[in-house]
Amino acid sequence: MGFVGGVMGTSILSNIYVLAVLIPGIAVGVRRMHDVDKSGWFLLIPIYNLILACTEGTKGENEYGADPKEEA
Numbered sequence: 201m202g203f204v205g206g207v208m209g210t211s212i213l214s215n216i217y218v219l220a221v222l223i224p225g226i227a228v229g230v231r232r233m234h235d236v237d238k239s240g241w242f243l244l245i246p247i248y249n250l251i252l253a254c255t256e257g258t259k260g261e262n263e264y265g266a267d268p269k270e271e272a
Contacts, residue, residue, distance in 0.1 A: 229253070234264035 230240035233249070235257035242248050260267050 234262075235261040235268070237264065 208238070229243045229249070232253050233240050233242050236252050236255055237258045238252060244250060257269070260270065261262065
């Protein structure tokens, strides 16, 4: 954001950027927690959510919906 951010004031641009990235990031994290058949609230537990994000999702359908990798 270098020059433009310095001229316009970094707080406004950085706040817009943070909101533009944060909200979709949370949505992707919650979707990943649902893939491993856990609640989206597990995203708030720092190390455990990293472990869950690296594990393979549950096979077949779970309480959050169908398996996205399952072939039709």
